[in-house]
Amino acid sequence: RKEVEQDPGPFNVPEGATVAFNCTYSNSASQSFFWYRQDCRKEPKLLMSVYSSGNEDGRFTAQLNRASQYISLLIRDSKLSDSATYLCVVTSGGTYKYIFGTGTRLKVLA
C-alpha cells in the first residue's frame, strides 16, 4: 500500500462547479499535512496547510480526519485557472520526510 494515495483523475468539471478531492495516508504518526498545486511543467507550490480543525482560504477548504487518516480539499466556484494537478503531501511521523501523493488532475471547462 502506498503511503499517500490519491485518485489520479482527471476530474473534468464546468466553471462554477464544486469539486472535492480526497487523499488517504497510511502512517498514523504523520504530523503535518499539505495540499500543493502543480501547473504543467512547473514546480509544486503550496496551496494550503491542513489543520486538525479544518481551514478555509477563499474558495478552498481543507479538512483532516485523523481517525480515518484522510485529507480532503474542496474547491467551490471553480475557475478555469484552477486547472492543475493537486498534490497531497504528508510528513512521515517523527521525521523530516515529506511524502507526496501521485496527484489529482483537475480540468475546469468553459
Added chain:
Amino acid sequence: SAVISQKPSRDICQRGTSLTIQCQVDSQVTMMFWYRQQPGQSLTLIATANQGSEATYESGFVIDKFPISRPNLTFSTLTVSNMSPEDSSIYLCSVEGDRETTTGELFFGEGSRLTVL
C-alpha cells in the same frame, strides 16, 4: 519563504555522460532535498543533503549514481552519473520553510528538466 535557483533549467544529454545540477538558496538552511519527478508521476525523494556530512539516500538511490555535494548552507549540487534514457526526468531542489515563520512547508526550485538520448 525561500527563493531557490536551479540550473540548468533543461538539458539534453547523451547516454553514458554525467550532468551536475546546481541549487542556490537565498538563505541559510540546514537541510536541502533533492526530488525526482518522472513523466506523469509524482515526486520521489532522492536524498537529503546536510552541510558537512554525507547525504542520506532513500531506498533505490545510491551515491555512485547520484553524488551530492553540500559545501555550505546555501548551495548544493546533484550529479546524475552515467545517464541512461530512464534518467530522463525533472530534478527538483527543495528546502523546508523556517518553522518559526511558516507552517514548515517545502519550497521548490523551478526544476531541471533532463532528457537523455
